[in-house]
Amino acid sequence: xxxxxxxxxxxxxxxxxxxxxxxxxxxxxxxxxxxxxxxxxxxxxxxxxxxxxxxxxxxxxxxxxxxxxxxxxxxxxxxxxxxxxxxxxxxxxxxxxxxxxxxxxxxxxxxxxxxxxxxxxxxxxxxxxxxxxxxx
Numbered sequence: 001x002x003x004x005x006x007x008x009x010x011x012x013x014x015x016x017x018x019x020x021x022x023x024x025x026x027x028x029x030x031x032x033x034x035x036x037x038x039x040x041x042x043x044x045x046x047x048x049x050x051x052x053x054x055x056x057x058x059x060x061x062x063x064x065x066x067x068x069x070x071x072x073x074x075x076x077x078x079x080x081x082x083x084x085x086x087x088x089x090x091x092x093x094x095x096x097x098x099x100x101x102x103x104x105x106x107x108x109x110x111x112x113x114x115x116x117x118x119x120x121x122x123x124x125x126x127x128x129x130x131x132x133x134x135x136x
Contacts, residue, residue: 046116067116
């Protein structure tokens, strides 16, 4: 068996290997951040017709729309609910009631993953980020 011993060690190659590992690590870190940011900005929308509007004695505004076909709480007219103030809730109530009366389309925008069909119901419902009247 023959053993070859190099005369000199080329340190510049070691530096290049270190630099390429450093670049690769930055690339992997960037990919991880990209995937995390995608999930951080996940959202879904429901463009739906309002079927029923209920206001409970405790102030909860509960709607049934054709995207879920079960009741989901939007907000509370008497107290803050998950970051939605009673003032905002009153505007949302007027908006959904108006759309229901004219058989119009309402847009609910939710942060996070999900869909209209799988939206949690009743008091477990997350609040929408916004409610919009689509005008048709």
